[in-house]
């Protein structure tokens with residue numbers, strides 16, 4: 021059996037984020053954007069577009085992507101990678117929803133698979 | 134300069150689609166041969182009659198279906214007498230006499246009649262709807278369905294709701310019924326025969342159609358014979374032979390048409406059911422041609438445009454001196470123009486001993502196809518549901534192709550027959566060059582692909598302009614696009630078709646029309662009904678849809694904040710570092726010591742790094758932290774300062790000069806007018822930003838002539854300008870009109886803004902919209918036509934009644950609080 025090595029921190033509840041919207045989590049110097057999709061999935065990305073650091077939390081959420089408010093790059097919420105012909109990647113964070121409560125792991129000591 | 138040969142005089146009676154096409158061709162081949170005069174009993178230019186149904190259902194406006202605007206007649210030196218009915222032809226003297234019909238607006242014509250000589254005459258009087266002479270057929274409220282006046286009368290009647298009875302379940306009757314239903318009436322269709330459209334459809338397809346019509350909430354009674362229309366002075370009821378009584382506020386008779394041949398008959402021309410013509414389209418008098426629905430050729434009369442357009446080619450060629458081009462009636466295909474119902478029929482599909490049939494039914498999808506074969510050749514096609522292969526079958530039929538080789542798979546269409554892949558583009562690519570694509574204009578595939586290659590055409594509009602394909606009823610648009618696609622590959626960029634975005638094949642205008650026509654009231658509704666390809670849209674279509682819904686259903690549609698760009702969601706402008714800028718409204722650019730003091734205090738209190746004056750005479754505080762926004766707004770509100778909407782696709786600023794208050798040149802109170810305009814227009818959402826300016830004299834210190842809307846005050850009143858630009862593009866304004874009073878100026882500006890709100894595509898600035906729809910068309914609606922102007926103005930006021938709440942005050946009071954605070958904060962110590 022493999023132990024869950026995640027360090028889950030409670031950051032809020034599903035109902036605090038509008039559908040197709042985002043909220044920010046401040047963690048020291050880092051800001052992490054939490055996204056809620058139309059079908060209530062939650063994703064967490066560093067709040068910086070790989071292009072020019074636009075705040076992704078201020079973008080428009082559609083499907084499982086967000087469009088950066090500065091220059092309309094489209095970023096995958098699942099992986100943080102830029103879509104289409106643009107190249108770049110934003111850090112994605114593990115996130116979990118249990119009982120409508122959202123838990124985030126800031127540690128990034130997991131190998132993403 | 135050489136002496137010009139004297140032009141021959143060509144006179145045309147009737148200004149319908151048929152002579153319109155003939156003239157287009159004539160001007161192409163022999164532009165200087167004739168001096169043309171047209172008499173039209175209808176008081177208007179040539180328009181696309183077959184598109185009346187989309188006008189009735191609200192999917193198009195009359196302006197959109199005009200074929201030749203007034204300018205076209207001027208350009209070609211054509212004299213068009215509108216509202217003039219030709220009453221006699223004197224063949225011996227070669228003259229015609231016309232009487233002017235007094236217009237409904239009560240203008241008496243200058244002279245009651247006019248006589249004009251001709252060298253060549255074209256009779257193109259079209260046909261008239263048949264009115265069945267049942268008792269009560271002449272009551273007020275009994276209409277036919279033929280022209281714009283009929284449509285306007287129906288739209289007027291539909292305004293008060295109630296019951297409509299449509300007599301006749303053919304093409305026109307069903308289109309009228311669907312349109313009236315869209316307009317909110319309870320509609321019953323009475324049809325004499327057991328199944329609908331029995332002349333074009335077999336009973337099975339007729340039943341499928343009946344089911345689809347009923348599913349839209351239209352009541353259908355077949356084998357119903359009208360005995361009488363009852364009512365006291367106006368329609369109240371319809372009585373059937375079996376004694377059934379139906380309530381009716383409106384009766385539309387659509388039971389058939391009769392060629393208008395009386396005028397020709399009175400002139401002793403040979404007439405049978407229609408005006409008789411030979412293969413050169415000449416009547417029994419060689420100087421007189423006849424053309425269109427008034428004609429009988431080869432024992433046939435006609436009711437669809439395709440053959441009429443062929444006649445037009447012949448008449449044009451004959452007039453240009455080419456005697457070789459002649460007319461042979463051909464089979465034509467029929468389609469019903471009711472959004473969401475697809476049917477296609479061509480040829481003969483009666484059963485017979487010498488005939489075979491192939492039928493395909495797919496009940497689950499509501500598809501039905503039947504081919505009638507004789508001697509291994511297709512002689513009839515009926516399709517219901519998926520009709521995409523219709524033109525291919527029709528093509529096989531017209532060229533009497535032997536289909537025995539592909540009989541097994543024939544019914545599945547070209548995609549299976551011959552092993553062609555099911556990809557629609559490939560299926561179109563497989564069409565032979567002489568396959569007809571556009572039935573209305575008789576354009577075959579080869580002509581389209583030839584024009585694309587030869588003229589380097591890139592867009593649908595190009596193809597329409599050069600070949601006419603899909604320019605009439607539009608139902609072959611998809612095919613034409615696929616030809617473009619097949620030919621240009623990647624070079625046919627989606628932006629050339631201009632769908633709104635990758636989520637849909639519909640363009641902005643179509644989406645808008647369908648929102649209105651299908652009464653779609655939310656973004657998910659639109660995406661469902663218009664079959665969006667993505668589940669939740671994208672950052673391009675969602676803001677556009679949000680705007681279209683907001684502007685179409687004021688007071689009803691609940692704004693979707695998540696579909697707005699960040700600036701409009703939080704009512705401030707995002708900056709490159711993620712901070713925001715705040716611009717309070719200063720009406721007409723005026724401010725005061727109190728306001729300036731409040732701003733100064735706020736800058737200190739919140740440590741705002743930059744303060745700047747904007748180009749629109751406002752003060753901009755830059756570098757504000759998002760978290761501070763509500764508190765800053767609260768302080769601004771306390772001094773009476775509200776949002777300046779510097780972030781909005783909406784009214785931004787009205788810039789003014791000091792005008793007659795202070796300036797020695799000022800002719801009017803430009804500042805006062807600017808403030809009035811800003812107080813009237815603020816809060817409105819528009820397709821893109823709107824900036825105004827008012828200058829007190831032509832020295833124009835507020836630079837009004839590069840604004841979206843500008844006013845220049847002069848001694849005698851106000852010059853209203855619009856469609857300027859001073860951004861990526863630079864463009865001076867166009868003069869919209871001159872008025873004497875402020876009230877009138879404000880009414881016109883409100884009407885202009887409203888017209889832009891309902892016609893502009895999302896993100897299309899006023900100057901681009903004006904370029905697209907034409908300055909004249911805008912002028913006609915917001916200046917000339919006072920009723921339309923007033924209606925637009927009133928619509929604007931209605932919409933404004935829901936939009937003038939200060940968004941800052943709402944947020945200070947707690948709205949959207951989640952926007953301005955993080956969901957949680959961890960300091961580093963706690964996290965490590």
Ligand SMILES: Cc1cc2nc3c(=O)[nH]c(=O)nc-3n(C[C@H](O)[C@H](O)[C@H](O)COP(=O)(O)OP(=O)(O)OC[C@H]3O[C@@H](n4cnc5c(N)ncnc54)[C@H](O)[C@@H]3O)c2cc1C
Pocket residue numbers: 146147148149150151152172173174175182183184185186217218219220257258259260278279280305393396424425426427435436437438439441468470573606
């Ligand atoms: C609602 C509707 C939907 C239709 N849908 C389709 C469709 O989907 N597909 C299709 O192929 N066809 C369709 N049609 C038929 C098509 O519109 C007609 O076949 C075509 O417009 C006829 O053109 P025309 O030029 O012969 O006559 P018209 O367009 O009827 O023009 C005749 C004109 O002459 C004028 N006139 C008559 N007498 C005189 C006179 N004595 N002096 C001066 N002027 C006179 C009339 O006012 C009229 O404006 C539809 C028709 C209607 C009404």
Ligand code: SF4
Pocket residue numbers: 069070071072073074075088089090091092093
């Ligand atoms: S699109 Fe940019 S930051 Fe973004 S994403 Fe862009 S410039 Fe940025």
Ligand code: SF4
Pocket residue numbers: 790791792793796797798799800803828829830831832833834835
């Ligand atoms: S536009 Fe005319 S009225 Fe206005 S400030 Fe300039 S000069 Fe004076």
